[in-house]
Amino acid sequence: MAFKRQVDRLPIIPADAQEFNVTCHYCIVGCGYKAYTWPINRQGGTAPDQNKFGVDLSQQQPTETEAWYAPSMYNVVRQNGRDVHLVVKPDINCVVNSGLGSIRGARMAENRPSRVTGTQAQRLSDPLVWRNGVWQPTSWDDALDLVARVTAKVITQGSEDDLVLSVFDHGGSAGGYENTWATGKLYFQSMKVKNARIHNRPAYNSEVHSTRDMGVDELNYAYSDYEATDTIFMVGANSMETQTNLYLNHMVKGLQNGARFIAVDPRRTITVASSEQYAGKENVLHLAIKEGTDMALFNAILTHIVDNGWTDTDFIAASTFQGGMATAQDEAHPASMGSLDYAMQTCRTSLEQAAEICGVAAEDIAKAAEWIAKPKEDGARRKCVTAYEKGVIWGNDNYRTIGALVNIALATGNVGREGGGVCRLGGHQEGYYRPSDAHVGRPAEYVDQFLIRGLGGVHHIWACDHYKTTINASEFKRVHKRRSDMVKDAIDAAAGGTREQVVDAIVSAINAGGLFVVDVDIIHSQIGQNAHVILPACESNEMNLTSMNGERRLRLSEKYMDPFGNSRPDALIVAGIAQHMEHVLREMGHDAYADQFKGYDWTTEEDAFMDGYHQGNPEVTYDRLRAMGNNGVQEPVTGFADGKLVGTERLYTDGRFTRHGREDGKALFCAAGWRGWQAPGKAREQAAHRFWINNVRANIFWQNQFLDQKNDFVQDRYPYPFVEMNPDDMVDLGLNPGDLLEIVNDNGVTQGMAYPMPTLKRDTVAMVFGAPAGSQGNVVNPGVNELVLPDYKHCWGEIRKISDATETVSGVSFKSHEVVL
Amino acid sequence: MKCNRLVDAGRRQFLRGSGVAAVGAAAAATVGAQAAAATPLARVSFPESRLANLADLAVNEPMDIAYPDADSPGVLLKLGQPAPGGVGPDGDVVAFSVLCPHKGWMLSYSAGDKTLNCPGHHSRFDCEAGGQQVWGHATQNLPQFLLRVDDKGDIHANGVDELIYGRLSNVL
Numbered sequence: 005m006a007f008k009r010q011v012d013r014l015p016i017i018p019a020d021a022q023e024f025n026v027t028c029h030y031c032i033v034g035c036g037y038k039a040y041t042w043p044i045n046r047q048g049g050t051a052p053d054q055n056k057f058g059v060d061l062s063q064q065q066p067t068e069t070e071a072w073y074a075p076s077m078y079n080v081v082r083q084n085g086r087d088v089h090l091v092v093k094p095d096i097n098c099v100v101n102s103g104l105g106s107i108r109g110a111r112m113a114e115n116r117p118s119r120v121t122g123t124q125a126q127r128l129s130d131p132l133v134w135r136n137g138v139w140q141p142t143s144w145d146d147a148l149d150l151v152a153r154v155t156a157k158v159i160t161q162g163s164e165d166d167l168v169l170s171v172f173d174h175g176g177s178a179g180g181y182e183n184t185w186a187t188g189k190l191y192f193q194s195m196k197v198k199n200a201r202i203h204n205r206p207a208y209n210s211e212v213h214s215t216r217d218m219g220v221d222e223l224n225y226a227y228s229d230y231e232a233t234d235t236i237f238m239v240g241a242n243s244m245e246t247q248t249n250l251y252l253n254h255m256v257k258g259l260q261n262g263a264r265f266i267a268v269d270p271r272r273t274i275t276v277a278s279s280e281q282y283a284g285k286e287n288v289l290h291l292a293i294k295e296g297t298d299m300a301l302f303n304a305i306l307t308h309i310v311d312n313g314w315t316d317t318d319f320i321a322a323s324t325f326q327g328g329m330a331t332a333q334d335e336a337h338p339a340s341m342g343s344l345d346y347a348m349q350t351c352r353t354s355l356e357q358a359a360e361i362c363g364v365a366a367e368d369i370a371k372a373a374e375w376i377a378k379p380k381e382d383g384a385r386r387k388c389v390t391a392y393e394k395g396v397i398w399g400n401d402n403y404r405t406i407g408a409l410v411n412i413a414l415a416t417g418n419v420g421r422e423g424g425g426v427c428r429l430g431g432h433q434e435g436y437y438r439p440s441d442a443h444v445g446r447p448a449e450y451v452d453q454f455l456i457r458g459l460g461g462v463h464h465i466w467a468c469d470h471y472k473t474t475i476n477a478s479e480f481k482r483v484h485k486r487r488s489d490m491v492k493d494a495i496d497a498a499a500g501g502t503r504e505q506v507v508d509a510i511v512s513a514i515n516a517g518g519l520f521v522v523d524v525d526i527i528h529s530q531i532g533q534n535a536h537v538i539l540p541a542c543e544s545n546e547m548n549l550t551s552m553n554g555e556r557r558l559r560l561s562e563k564y565m566d567p568f569g570n571s572r573p574d575a576l577i578v579a580g581i582a583q584h585m586e587h588v589l590r591e592m593g594h595d596a597y598a599d600q601f602k603g604y605d606w607t608t609e610e611d612a613f614m615d616g617y618h619q620g621n622p623e624v625t626y627d628r629l630r631a632m633g634n635n636g637v638q639e640p641v642t643g644f645a646d647g648k649l650v651g652t653e654r655l656y657t658d659g660r661f662t663r664h665g666r667e668d669g670k671a672l673f674c675a676a677g678w679r680g681w682q683a684p685g686k687a688r689e690q691a692a693h694r695f696w697i698n699n700v701r702a703n704i705f706w707q708n709q710f711l712d713q714k715n716d717f718v719q720d721r722y723p724y725p726f727v728e729m730n731p732d733d734m735v736d737l738g739l740n741p742g743d744l745l746e747i748v749n750d751n752g753v754t755q756g757m758a759y760p761m762p763t764l765k766r767d768t769v770a771m772v773f774g775a776p777a778g779s780q781g782n783v784v785n786p787g788v789n790e791l792v793l794p795d796y797k798h799c800w801g802e803i804r805k806i807s808d809a810t811e812t813v814s815g816v817s818f819k820s821h822e823v824v825l
Numbered sequence: 826m827k828c829n830r831l832v833d834a835g836r837r838q839f840l841r842g843s844g845v846a847a848v849g850a851a852a853a854a855t856v857g858a859q860a861a862a863a864t865p866l867a868r869v870s871f872p873e874s875r876l877a878n879l880a881d882l883a884v885n886e887p888m889d890i891a892y893p894d895a896d897s898p899g900v901l902l903k904l905g906q907p908a909p910g911g912v913g914p915d916g917d918v919v920a921f922s923v924l925c926p927h928k929g930w931m932l933s934y935s936a937g938d939k940t941l942n943c944p945g946h947h948s949r950f951d952c953e954a955g956g957q958q959v960w961g962h963a964t965q966n967l968p969q970f971l972l973r974v975d976d977k978g979d980i981h982a983n984g985v986d987e988l989i990y991g992r993l994s995n996v997l
Contacts, residue, residue, distance in 0.1 A: 009987060009988075013869050061992075062997050064897065067945075072992070075987070107961065110964045721958065816954070823948075824937060
């Protein structure tokens with residue numbers, strides 16, 4: 005039986021309820037919501053003057069009404085120490101989503117921690133320290149003192165290279181300008197920590213080096229460009245599933261305005277299916293290429309465009325580099341770059357060559373080129389938006405593949421113009437503002453391997469869970485656990501000792517190969533099982549938070565409730581660590597070093613914002629952002645006039661490309677030479693196993709699965725990680741829908757639940773990424789590119805049944821996801 | 826229920842009460858009696874409405890209904906196989922709201938796979954799994970109407986298990 009809340013009535017928002025601006029903190033799109041709170045002993049009424057909407061709520065409200073909210077949009081939370089009613093519902097006046105709620109964001113209220121309704125009881129409320137064989141709750145001062153003493157001792161006995169850092173670099177939940185600045189200031193300014201990695205990849209690096217090296221920032225358009233374009237060219241992305249309201253509120257409008265849709269993806273996605281519904285099948289071209297062959301396809305499209313004279317010659321002459329090679333290939337640059345002519349010497353690929361490599365028809369590749377670039381009958385150029393994400397970012401040969409894709413946009417003049425743009429779609433929102441990270445180096449250290457080799461002594465983890473989101477996860481987890489257990493054993497053995505004795509015991513264990521782990525998170529995560537100190541953070545709306553979305557739209561998402569228990573904003577946890585580091589280092593006699601930890605006298609997240617982002621963007625303040633509401637302002641902010649922040653709708657409208665730092669303002673083309681599988685071990689693994697194990701996302705919990713692992717609505721739908729399979733393959737293996745299976749290869753094993761998906765090709769499966777109960781990363785090999793970008797997407801293995809479906813899945817639907825109209 | 830393709834229609838409002846006037850009148854009478862109660866109760870009291878007789882139903886042919894009142898359109902189905910919440914001698918008669926709990930678009934029935942589908946944003950719900958959302962944007966599964974069959978084979982609705990789109994109280 006499907007999960008039902010058995011709610012037959014909700015409290016009505018009174019006319020005088022408090023109202024807050026909320027940007028959904030889960031995904032990159034950043035939909036606008038409004039939060040309403042009011043005292044627990046009051047309620048609105050159905051009469052128009054008794055409710056926030058000013059309408060008669062005793063009547064049924066119409067389709068797409070503003071005056072309705074689902075039970076998932078309601079909760080009771082703490083605000084200034086008191087319980088209040090809370091409703092968080094989509095904002096019809098936000099240009100991003102125009103009142104649409106996603107299956108994720110429209111559950112923000114329900115996914116708030118509440119001691120009254122019992123939601124999200126998994127949230128951490130107090131600092132925890134490993135003592136006497138368990139995690140004991142304690143005060144902030146006690147926990148931070150231990151963190152500072154161990155950290156200070158390790159980095160003064162050795163160096164800052166012994167401090168390993170795993171840290172978010174994004175906006176939205178867990179990130180934002182306040183928190184990226186604070187963590188950046190601590191680790192990159194007060195210290196120069198270089199053994200760092202980001203939440204979803206094993207090094208501290210860009211995911212899109214090549215487009216930046218070409219001069220093109222990866223977020224250069226406005227979402228409205230999808231509405232004004234002739235063609236949407238989507239690669240390795242599934243926006244209906246993930247960036248849902250970007251698709252529904254902008255791409256669909258483009259399709260309804262007559263745009264065509266090209267999808268490059270080995271799998272028929274829900275985006276392909278829905279686009280056929282919205283645009284008509286004749287206006288959708290799905291290039292279902294063999295996995296990992298994107299670059300050859302892009303090179304053939306580019307070649308066809310060039311050979312037919314469909315390039316934008318004026319744009320190329322004015323805005324791109326002329327005269328051969330501009331930058332050479334070297335250790336930090338996996339391809340050379342230069343003029344279009346120069347790049348073509350390497351990129352030139354015939355339709356037939358690409359058809360052979362990619363496994364799609366030559367005429368379809370030609371058709372894609374026509375849809376992108378063949379001028380219209382009246383001679384006008386076609387406009388094309390190019391959008392890409394993990395299919396190529398986590399794909400084969402990241403640098404050259406993305407370079408080959410951006411080549412097409414540059415050759416056709418589709419950057420910096422209405423209806424154009426070549427952009428990654430993104431996962432989290434962005435919110436990066438940190439001191440220079442130049443000391444990290446390029447290529448950056450492969451931190452997972454650094455830890456696996458037994459290096460590093462202290463591991464500070466900020467809102468990262470590599471148990472779920474790293475490659476080679478089986479080995480990583482094994483080693484991380486073994487090393488951290490050495491320290492736990494040492495703490496247990498020193499039980500009853502003074503702080504000094506315990507610290508000495510910890511450091512001795514570290515010197516013997518152990519790892520001291522500090523985990524800052526909102527929940528007790530899986531990697532947190534290895535932690536010795538756990539510090540509870542709070543989330544967006546439990547603090548004020550600024551971030552920008554995929555069209556660089558900056559908003560202040562306002563605090564409307566208290567942090568849960570004694571949890572704190574990350575920025576203020578940073579301040580606490582810094583202050584304790586200063587104190588401990590001074591006590592140790594390192595006065596000069598201690599001085600480096602001054603400058604953290606923040607009492608609110610706004611203090612951290614003013615110390616960081618505001619210094620670089622002096623026009624931007626909380627008050628001004630608050631006044632800009634849920635539509636905010638698109639970065640970069642260029643001024644303040646008539647009481648409003650002035651932003652930038654799209655980048656490069658002047659035809660000058662600057663992301664690479666070249667003074668000539670000329671974009672570069674990438675000499676993207678196809679070389680088959682780039683990462684080590686991929687070709688061998690492909691040859692050795694039957695199934696390609698693709699990892700995919702699900703709209704129901706994309707970007708908030710850490711909360712949804714305790715959400716009844718979600719767990720009812722997917723109690724186990726799904727592994728979508730062609731039904732004929734299931735028959736081969738004796739699998740029924742819902743049966744438990746395991747995926748096995750030389751890298752490890754992971755577990756999931758068989759879900760039939762008739763549209764999947766034979767011998768391929770689509771397993772959900774990042775599931776708490778079955779990490780797909782367990783079976784992904786350690787292969788990365790020259791700049792340590794992981795190739796999560798390419799992994800092969802065998803599948804075997806573990807068990808018949810359990811009673812838990814008896815109520816689960818196993819029908820196809822595609823709408824039937 | 827008649828129109829499966831509303832994609833091109835843009836934003837629309839469903840027509841209130843069309844084709845369900847008889848049920849609406851019955852429901853209204855019940856609601857009227859309810860309104861006379863002096864003390865508010867902790868939960869909504871649902872009216873009981875006759876929807877149809879078992880003999881009116883053919884396997885896998887949807888019947889338009891409304892419950893708890895004329896402004897809340899629904900569908901009555903004999904699925905042919907026992908299903909969660911199913912009543913009748915075969916345990917296969919179920920009823921659901923057809924207002925999508927995402928944005929209130931009218932769902933259409935796909936007899937091929939026994940799902941209700943939204944033409945607006947492509948959410949879909951499994952009639953054989955208690956209205957579980959197979960894929961979509963709604964943050965709840967589809968409201969299912971509680972049913973009772975009497976000795977004469979009359980099918981009555983007398984409850985709803987989720988909040989119906991467009992109303993903050995299931996009984997207005």
